[in-house]
Amino acid sequence: QVQLKESGPGLVQPSQTLSLTCTVSGFSLTSYNVHWVRQPPGKGLEWMGRMRYNGDTSYNSALKSRLSISRDTSKNQVFLKMNSLQTDDTGTYYCTRDAPFAYWGQGTLVTVSS
Amino acid sequence: DVQMTQSPSYLAASPGESVSISCKASKSISNNLAWYQEKPGKANKLLIHSGSTLQSGTPSRFSGSGSGTDFTLTIRSLESEDFAVYYCQQYNEYPYTFGAGTKLELK
Numbered sequence: 510q511v512q513l514k515e516s517g518p519g520l521v522q523p524s525q526t527l528s529l530t531c532t533v534s535g536f537s538l539t540s541y542n543v544h545w546v547r548q549p550p551g552k553g554l555e556w557m558g559r560m561r562y563n564g565d566t567s568y569n570s571a572l573k574s575r576l577s578i579s580r581d582t583s584k585n586q587v588f589l590k591m592n593s594l595q596t597d598d599t600g601t602y603y604c605t606r607d608a609p610f611a612y613w614g615q616g617t618l619v620t621v622s623s
Numbered sequence: 624d625v626q627m628t629q630s631p632s633y634l635a636a637s638p639g640e641s642v643s644i645s646c647k648a649s650k651s652i653s654n655n656l657a658w659y660q661e662k663p664g665k666a667n668k669l670l671i672h673s674g675s676t677l678q679s680g681t682p683s684r685f686s687g688s689g690s691g692t693d694f695t696l697t698i699r700s701l702e703s704e705d706f707a708v709y710y711c712q713q714y715n716e717y718p719y720t721f722g723a724g725t726k727l728e729l730k
Contacts, residue, residue: 544719554710556719569718570624608714609657609672616666 511535513543513604513614520620521594527619531587531604538562538580542607543587545578548616549600557602560587594621625649625713629722635730636701644696644725646689646711654690655715661708661724670709671696703729 517529531543538560545557558568560578568576577590587604601616626649636642646656654674659667669678671687674694684699698705706729711722 553723554712554721556717556721559717567717571718603667608719609669609678609712610659610667611669611672611678613666 511606511612513606513612515602515604515614515617517602517617517619519618520622521598522623523595523621525594526590526592527594527598529589529602529617529619531589531614533585533587533604533606536606538582538585538587543580544605544608544610545587545589546603546605546610547600548603549597552600557589596621624718625652625716625720627711627713627720627722629711629725631725632723633726633728635728637730638701638703640701641697641699642701642727643698644709644711644727646694646696646722648692648694648713651691652713652715655713656687656689656694657712657714658685658687658696659710659712661710667710698727701727 512534514532521527540562542559542561544559546554548554558578560580566578575592580587599621601618603616604614606612628647630645656674658671660670661667670681670685674690675687686697688695706727709725713720
């Protein structure tokens with residue numbers, strides 16, 4: 510059974526770095542791509558970036574200077590790090606598998622506030 | 624980036640009615656278009672991919688059409704469980720982009 514689960518701090522201070530973990534089960538990170546998508550409160554979805562099955566990464570150019578995606582295949586985990594957070598980075602962050610996105614995590618709410 | 628223009632933003636309908644949602648891409652995306660359903664407290668659900676292919680488990684009252692730049696999601700004979708927010712997404716090129724969403728409300 511394919512599952513993805515996001516975890517991380519619910520609250521981050523402005524200008525700080527966000528670190529999120531996506532823990533997957535039911536499939537191998539060396540066979541499938543994992544993407545990060547976020548959604549500000551009451552707004553639409555934004556694709557952030559992707560960890561490819563072979564370890565390559567792609568990023569949304571709007572976030573590229575602040576964003577880093579990595580993984581630990583032995584732990585079945587994909588990591589997202591984004592620095593210089595601002596209040597408009599508040600939202601729910603999802604990890605998903607491949608595209609089209611048939612499998613989504615439940616999402617983790619991140620609030621950027623002092 | 625490929626801009627996805629989704630309309631309408633809001634749609635009010637009654638059970639049993641049929642509705643359609645439009646999604647227009649700023650350039651050709653072939654048939655690399657997906658439709659998702661969003662409901663509070665539930666994981667986003669993939670309804671249709673490749674423009675018109677129903678994902679396993681999607682009821683047959685849902686249908687998708689189009690290719691290139693113009694796509695449509697149609698829901699026939701609405702049921703109470705269909706009232707939700709719907710998004711289109713292109714996965715033809717990076718960055719993948721989504722429409723702004725359509726909120727389908729009970730009239």
